[in-house]
Amino acid sequence: MATSSLVDTTVRAQNLTVSIGSREIIHDVSFEIPQGDSLALVGESGSGKTVTSRVFTGLLTRIGGRVTSGAAMIAGLDM
Numbered sequence: 001m002a003t004s005s006l007v008d009t010t011v012r013a014q015n016l017t018v019s020i021g022s023r024e025i026i027h028d029v030s031f032e033i034p035q036g037d038s039l040a041l042v043g044e045s046g047s048g049k050t051v052t053s054r055v056f057t058g059l060l061t062r063i064g065g066r067v068t069s070g071a072a073m074i075a076g077l078d079m
Contacts, residue, residue, distance in 0.1 A: 010035045011056065015070035018051055020063060025051050028070070055079060 011033040018026040026048045033039045041049040054060040055072045056079055072079040 010037075010075060011039075012073045013052070013055075013070070014073075016052075016055065016067065016072055017069040018048075018055060018060065018065055019068045020051075020065045024068070025065065030070075 011031075013029050013031050016026060016029045017024060029048070029052065031039060041052060043049055051060070051063075051065060054063065054065065055067060056074060058079065060066065
């Protein structure tokens with residue numbers, strides 16, 4: 001069984017919760033994308049795909065959002 005670590009993980013969300021104002025938009029999302037792999041975010045309109053992407057691109061604050069718990073990392077660096 002393979003184990004993952006921050007060393008070999010390009011993108012990682014761990015128990016990520018995001019709020020905009022007093023409203024929780026994303027709750028307890030976790031995933032890992034190892035180097036060389038990809039991930040597709042699929043869901044209904046309003047399910048949090050764009051907000052999740054904004055966490056990793058540094059654009060979350062532009063819409064008044066903040067990470068309220070959990071972690072979002074790219075190559076081991078906290079986003």
